Amino acid sequence: MHGEKTVSRPALLVHRAEAFVEDRIDDLSLTVADIARASGVSIRALKSAFQEHRDTTPMAYLREIRLKQARECLLNSAAGDTVTVTDIALAHGFFHLGRFAQLYKQHFDEAPSDTLRARHRRTAR
Numbered sequence: 144m145h146g147e148k149t150v151s152r153p154a155l156l157v158h159r160a161e162a163f164v165e166d167r168i169d170d171l172s173l174t175v176a177d178i179a180r181a182s183g184v185s186i187r188a189l190k191s192a193f194q195e196h197r198d199t200t201p202m203a204y205l206r207e208i209r210l211k212q213a214r215e216c217l218l219n220s221a222a223g224d225t226v227t228v229t230d231i232a233l234a235h236g237f238f239h240l241g242r243f244a245q246l247y248k249q250h251f252d253e254a255p256s257d258t259l260r261a262r263h264r265r266t267a268r
C-alpha cells in the first residue's frame with residue numbers, strides 16, 4: 144500500500160461524467176440530468192461531486208468545453224471564410240448571443256469578434 148494513491152469517490156464520479164460529456168459534446172440538448180443518469184447518480188450527487196472535486200458545476204464544465212471549442216473555431220477560420228461569430232456560437236450551443244459574448248470575454252479576455260478579426264488579419268497576409 145506504500146506509494147499508492149487512492150482516488151476519491153467524487154473524483155471517480157467526475158471523471159466518469161467528464162468522459163460522458165466529452166463523448167457527447169456535440170449533443171446540444173445535453174442536460175445535467177443526462178449526465179447524472181449516465182454516471183449512475185442523482186443530479187444532486189453529481190453537482191456535489193463536481194463542487195468537491197472541480198469547484199464548479201457540471202453545466203459550467205460543459206459550458207467551458209464549448210467555449211474552448213468555439214474559440215478554436217474562431218481561431219481556425221480563414222480570411223476567406225464566411226463564418227460569423229453567430230454561426231460559431233449557435234453551433235456550440237450558445238443561443239443567447241449577448242451571454243455568449245459576455246462569457247467569452249470573461250474567459251479569454253477579448254470579444255469573440257476580436258478573436259475572429261485578429262485571425263482573419265493574420266491569415267490575409
